[in-house]
Amino acid sequence: MLVANRAIGQTGYWIAAVFSVLVALASFRFLVWGVPATMEIVAHNLDGNRLALYGHIGFAPVALAVMPFQFLKGLRARKPHIHRWLGRIYVAAIAISGISGLILAFTTIAGTFAGFGFGILAVIWLGTTGAALVFALKRDFARHRVWMIRSAALTFAAVTLRLQLPIGFASGAEFSSFYPIVAWSSWVPNAILAEIYLFWMRQLWQRPPAEAQVRA
Numbered sequence: 001m002l003v004a005n006r007a008i009g010q011t012g013y014w015i016a017a018v019f020s021v022l023v024a025l026a027s028f029r030f031l032v033w034g035v036p037a038t039m040e041i042v043a044h045n046l047d048g049n050r051l052a053l054y055g056h057i058g059f060a061p062v063a064l065a066v067m068p069f070q071f072l073k074g075l076r077a078r079k080p081h082i083h084r085w086l087g088r089i090y091v092a093a094i095a096i097s098g099i100s101g102l103i104l105a106f107t108t109i110a111g112t113f114a115g116f117g118f119g120i121l122a123v124i125w126l127g128t129t130g131a132a133l134v135f136a137l138k139r140d141f142a143r144h145r146v147w148m149i150r151s152a153a154l155t156f157a158a159v160t161l162r163l164q165l166p167i168g169f170a171s172g173a174e175f176s177s178f179y180p181i182v183a184w185s186s187w188v189p190n191a192i193l194a195e196i197y198l199f200w201m202r203q204l205w206q207r208p209p210a211e212a213q214v215r216a
């Protein structure tokens with residue numbers, strides 16, 4: 001049973017990691033073909049809101065691409081300096097893209113409901129990542145891990161959003177009617193799943209060390 005759980009966990013990790021890197025790479029399409037041709041929904045920001053636009057689409061994919069590497073146990077153990085450097089890049093990318101994402105949330109043409117969805121996501125993305133950084137600096141690595149799992153679940157919203165868009169299109173609904181829903185459904189389930197995972201892991205972490213080791 002435990003072996004099966006571990007296999008499921010590892011398969012899930014690798015699928016999520018591949019999607020994260022692919023979505024991050026695809027997000028840089030604007031560098032080749034430009035924003036108007038590739039990201040119509042945000043192109044209006046080119047007029048007067050360029051800094052926030054490029055701050056977001058230039059740096060959020062960096063955080064998404066780096067994120068899966070931070071969960072590689074082997075890399076953390078064998079090359080801790082790489083983990084620390086990638087961590088700095090992850091946090092800096094989120095600081096820039098989170099603040100600019102919050103600005104974009106105010107300027108979205110998708111309406112107030114979508115704006116609130118993206119806006120709240122931006123605030124908790126910055127908050128969870130900031131908390132994870134503070135605990136790393138305090139060398140409280142148990143709490144650092146918990147807050148980074150929360151942060152990563154929100155970073156992964158970029159993937160879940162892009163997986164949900166084709167479902168919206170396939171449903172035949174108008175983009176303008178399903179996009180505001182996706183502004184919430186792209187991250188609320190991720191946040192809930194992260195809490196369920198943390199609840200489940202806490203049971204494991206609180207066991208006496210010998211038993212926890214056998215089960216880990």
Ligand code: HEM
Nearest residue numbers: 027039057060061064101104105108118121122125154158
């Ligand atoms: C997790 C917090 C995030 C927030 C709050 C956020 C917020 C936003 C907002 C408000 C927009 C504009 C949407 C509109 O005007 O309707 C946007 C677009 C965009 N975001 Fe994010 N975002 C987040 C994460 C990410 C991540 C991790 C990536 C990495 C790939 C990303 C990449 C993009 C791209 C490429 C666009 C342009 C439109 C598109 O291609 O779909 N975002 N984001």
